[in-house]
Amino acid sequence: MTTAAGSPPGRAEALIELVGVGKTYRSGPLEVDALRGVDLRIDEGEYVAIMGPSGSGKSTLMHVLGCLDVASTGSYRLAGADVGQMDEEELAAVRNRRIGFVFQQFNLLSSMPAWRNVELPLSYAGVARAERRDRALAALARVGLAARAEHRPGELSGGQQQRVAIARALVTEPALLLADEPTGNLDSAATTDVLALLAELNALGRTVVLITHEEDVAAAASRVVRILDGEIHSDTGAGVAA
Amino acid sequence: MNWRETIRTGWDAVRSHRLRSGLTMLGILIGIAAVMLTVGLGQGAQRTVTSQINALGSNLLVVTPGSTTGANGVRGGAGSASTLTLADATALASHDVAPDVAAVAPTVQRSEALTAGTANWTTTVVGTTPEYAGVRARTVAEGRFLTTDDVTAHSPVVVLGSVTASELFGGGQAVGRTVNVAGVPMTVVGVLASAGSSAATNQDDQAILPFTTAADRIIGGSARTAVQAIYLQAASNEVLPGAYQEADAELTALHRITDPADADFTITSQQSILDTANAITGALTAVLGGIAAISLLVGGIGVMNIMLVSVTERIREIGLRKALGATPSVIRRQFLVEAGVLGLAGGVAGAILGGLAAFLLSHAIGQPIVVSVPVTIGAIVVAIAIGLVFGVYPASRAARLAPIDALRSE
Numbered sequence: 326m327t328t329a330a331g332s333p334p335g336r337a338e339a340l341i342e343l344v345g346v347g348k349t350y351r352s353g354p355l356e357v358d359a360l361r362g363v364d365l366r367i368d369e370g371e372y373v374a375i376m377g378p379s380g381s382g383k384s385t386l387m388h389v390l391g392c393l394d395v396a397s398t399g400s401y402r403l404a405g406a407d408v409g410q411m412d413e414e415e416l417a418a419v420r421n422r423r424i425g426f427v428f429q430q431f432n433l434l435s436s437m438p439a440w441r442n443v444e445l446p447l448s449y450a451g452v453a454r455a456e457r458r459d460r461a462l463a464a465l466a467r468v469g470l471a472a473r474a475e476h477r478p479g480e481l482s483g484g485q486q487q488r489v490a491i492a493r494a495l496v497t498e499p500a501l502l503l504a505d506e507p508t509g510n511l512d513s514a515a516t517t518d519v520l521a522l523l524a525e526l527n528a529l530g531r532t533v534v535l536i537t538h539e540e541d542v543a544a545a546a547s548r549v550v551r552i553l554d555g556e557i558h559s560d561t562g563a564g565v566a567a
Numbered sequence: 568m569n570w571r572e573t574i575r576t577g578w579d580a581v582r583s584h585r586l587r588s589g590l591t592m593l594g595i596l597i598g599i600a601a602v603m604l605t606v607g608l609g610q611g612a613q614r615t616v617t618s619q620i621n622a623l624g625s626n627l628l629v630v631t632p633g634s635t636t637g638a639n640g641v642r643g644g645a646g647s648a649s650t651l652t653l654a655d656a657t658a659l660a661s662h663d664v665a666p667d668v669a670a671v672a673p674t675v676q677r678s679e680a681l682t683a684g685t686a687n688w689t690t691t692v693v694g695t696t697p698e699y700a701g702v703r704a705r706t707v708a709e710g711r712f713l714t715t716d717d718v719t720a721h722s723p724v725v726v727l728g729s730v731t732a733s734e735l736f737g738g739g740q741a742v743g744r745t746v747n748v749a750g751v752p753m754t755v756v757g758v759l760a761s762a763g764s765s766a767a768t769n770q771d772d773q774a775i776l777p778f779t780t781a782a783d784r785i786i787g788g789s790a791r792t793a794v795q796a797i798y799l800q801a802a803s804n805e806v807l808p809g810a811y812q813e814a815d816a817e818l819t820a821l822h823r824i825t826d827p828a829d830a831d832f833t834i835t836s837q838q839s840i841l842d843t844a845n846a847i848t849g850a851l852t853a854v855l856g857g858i859a860a861i862s863l864l865v866g867g868i869g870v871m872n873i874m875l876v877s878v879t880e881r882i883r884e885i886g887l888r889k890a891l892g893a894t895p896s897v898i899r900r901q902f903l904v905e906a907g908v909l910g911l912a913g914g915v916a917g918a919i920l921g922g923l924a925a926f927l928l929s930h931a932i933g934q935p936i937v938v939s940v941p942v943t944i945g946a947i948v949v950a951i952a953i954g955l956v957f958g959v960y961p962a963s964r965a966a967r968l969a970p971i972d973a974l975r976s977e
Contacts, residue, residue: 388971391890393889393890393970393971393974394969394970394971413894413895414894414895414896417889417892417893417894417895417897418892418894420889420890420891420892421891421892422892426890426891428887428974430883432883432886432887432890432974434884434887436579436580436583437579445888445891446891446892448572449888449891449892449893449894449897450892451569454572493891497892
């Protein structure tokens, strides 16, 4: 294991700080501990892959990191702000400004052309219409789809759709790019394509957190965190092997 | 996300499901059209009735005999007694007694057969005084109306309604001709200008005689001094209540009535007739409108149904929008606006259909249907409100969805 991409405290600003985070789901009389005492620190500019088999809790971790769900115990600071204390409206604002999501299913709205999908987060941020269009087109150009701005998702290939989704994630200039199995629905060529794009974005300073269960996808990241049974099993960055 | 933005999003959503949106709107559309039609029909009826009652004459009071009470205590219907006399009319005509009464016209009337040559026509024969023309707002088209001399001289003259004249004399000249009223020959001295007909009586089909002539020659017997109705015209609309009071007081004194409950006469004002008629047409409109409103309600439930389906179907979209930063209130607003847009579109289409149907139907049934601008605007506003009201529940369901649950659903 290498510690080359490690993050000794104090070297860079911490973007993500999880301390003793637990998440318990209650389904009827059953209580399921999806996360148990997770401590995790991710610094700005890192490219981290979170790995684990299904049911390991990696999706729950991704939801907590993405402020889509709130931890039951422990604390989560994103860019210095305590997310655990936020209400729905504030969480929505954090998702809008600080996090760009990329999903396995792309989650593009099929009734809108690509550029309008990309501008959607900006409209929730209250950006004026003309500026929104400019920024959406710039983001599409950034992912190499400037010529496809007026195409609807149905007229694009899987790889192109995922690139539109990445453009949408980038358009608000978020601190964190959170990709949940971004290549899960793509063929190998498109996978290479998307991973190259993510690596390129990271090289330009964007923090990328990638959730996957595929080793070769995780290999693209400079740090791999493995989750098993709701706990961190290994972390190449921290050099911890439990 | 500002309102314009939200409305655009709502409109896009409505447009992207054309068939479904169309069917939902249909419910609202039919409801709005039905309400507009029934309200229009009611207003049309009201307008007709009002103009008919106003045509009776202005500032009019009508004194009719009260009810009789038999020995066994059974009270007859209003007008069953013959307690009004010519003396009452004469008293009311006195300026000292009733200063606010401008004109008085006592009348007797009965249905009689009129003949002229071979023509035979049965109509209402009215015995009255020259004041009748002014009080009832009648004018003569040909010849003259009755004069005071006709009354004092018991002249055998008659003024015919326009319909009566043409029934008896065809299109020919009526003035100067002789007509037999109940077998008594009378000279036609005038023909009334048309006043139009109401549902109850045809104002253009009558024969008017001097009161005295009618009493002597047509009515006869002990009833000859009895009067069936006394028409009073108040000097102005302002003094109508005064005229009413004066007439009431004078008749109460003349008839030696101690308890007002025993009054053997009734005074009706034009306004009270109008009020009664309006109350009836108003109630009718309310009932019909109520039935139509139920269909509107059903349309609203349709909106709710479709919006709930829409929320369930677009659960992923809602999750995505939340992940991208939409707050619960933005999501709620989006679905509310969508429901409102459905209501608005249904309302506008319903108003157009209602207006068109009113136009066609009023020609088909010959009854005016009033489509007024306030009602049309009101209908559209109501349609939007229905969309919004029935959209509240689906919208808050969408707003409450947890983003992960929404994203997770396949």
